[in-house]
Amino acid sequence: MKHSITATLFASTALLGTAAVAQEMTIGITQNNVGVDSYQTTYEKAFIAAAEANPDVETVVLDAGGDVARQIAQMEDLIQQQVDAIIIWPTNGEAVIPAVRKAHQADIPVIVTNSNIAEQGFDFVASFSGPDNITQGRRSAEIMCDKFKDMGIEDEAKVVHITGQPGYTTAIERAKGFNDRLPEVCPNVEQIDQQPGDWNREKSQQVMEAFLVKYDDIDGVYSGDDNMGVGALNAAKAAGREGIIFVGATNFAVGYEAMAAGDYWGSIYQSPVDDAEAALQTAIDVLNGEEVPFLNYFDTPKITQDNMDQFDKPVF
């Protein structure tokens, strides 16, 4: 029975292979946790839409539901199904390394999407497709500096900095990009303090409250993402301090609204649609044998009150 099934399958696929398109590829993806926020939900929709638009691509779309064990099982299933390439959005950047190695040993190229796996696993990965957080930090510094120049305070402005969760690569890279770039573009602007807000709105509100008590003169606030930025904005509003320039990253819906209201100056636009399409394109390029950089970033442009009408409001 088993043999006859395999035989028919083999025969039919062989026929298909010769008759139909020669270059058809099967790409499997295992995502982190689709239901947990709308960034990931939008990502999945965009990925499926992009795959359907491409007649040469068939996809197996899986979701680990945030569970490492399920993600590893899904990796094993995809290897077993002999897909041509696997895209993984790691639930844990280290726990999946052995599973990624298994795919590598089975000669299936692995593309990591959105957030990278730990360095020990780099040998087993074909490419990483995701946002460039250092550039995001640098661009935030440029947004802030340009605004100070407009206001004519580029020689005296004082800035405080709220970072993401300590230890997270995204947080570290964004902070580094900002701290490196700001003195290059605005050498006289002084950063007077830097504290972690842990990606948390309430925490960063408290951090900002402490800053406001401590420093009488604050001209700019940079936060590692808009979620924290809005927390800081709320603290400033509650204290009645006006005229502070708020710049964030990963434009959230709350940040977009605050920009529309004129309270929040700018951010970095990171679209889940771009993220998903970049991951799929990277996988296709790898399969077509094209040269793909190991760190394959998609573009995350600057968004400010001046150009926000060119961007759709983020869904998350």
Added chain:
Amino acid sequence: MTKDTRANLVKQGAIWAFIVVELIFFTVAGNFMSVSEQSFIDFDNMLLLLKQSAPIGIIALGMTIIMINGNIDLSVGATFALSAIVLLDSMTWPIFAGLGDWVIPVSWTLALLTGVVLGAINGLIVWKTGVDAFIVTLGAMLGYRGLVFMYNGEQPTSHLNWTLVDFAEAQFLGLHTATWFLLGTALVLWLVMTKTVHGRNAYAIGNNREAAVNAGIRVGPHFLLNFMLIGFLAALSAVVFYSESGSVNPNDGMLYELWAITAVVLGGTKLTGGYGSIVSTLGGVIAIQLLRKGLGHIGADTETVNLVIGLILIAVLFLDRQLNRKGKEELKI
């Protein structure tokens, strides 16, 4: 009497019949709907199925005994995570630095001990206070999870040891390491439940606790032993799984208690205790993993898995009730 055994056979056979139906369905549907050229029922895929059943399976086997007792343990997921942290973190402790790869058995032992201690705490409280196990382990679920977060904040705890990974990925006589642990646990627990006094007592206590006390069974120590056993098994599950993955998120193992209970109930064990079987629980575990695997194979959404399992769970309980009611009604006549 014959009616009784026949009803029993139907109940115990139901889960295996269901597994056969799943296999046929996913194999046939896979031919039309899967993008893969591999047949679902491919031998290697079935071996993988057993391996992937191990993390929840080992816990569910222990949960069977707890539930035959008429108790429940909601803290297994948190015990799983805490044992995993001890396993991975202890490998980096400076006192073990001179051991080289011999740190592995030491860390395994420490992790298993963690599970036994956490289980013993549950068991002692249930024994000495008489509070219902549901409440005790609900508290433990939150408390142990709190310990997990206290250990390393929201950061993952990681240590990748390739020797350990190679061991965990090995296949002996075709079966993966995790499968050996799953089948070994099933065998030992099956022997305990069918061939020993402890096993017979477990059924007796679940059937009628008063009567068991009157018959001279020491119920408290019996519970304590069983909670230590499930703590050990939750830790064993963690040890087997994290040997292969090397990093634990603080929220790992969440909802594992519910998946384990689902597998046990699918296998026909009564929530009220006194009835159940280790082998049927193994069937329940395999049935759940088959659904997850199969729905992925035919390209269904991952969320449909939960919906389907929920529906099947209700169907199983309904079937169970029907069979029991018929038995009782006939007795009355």
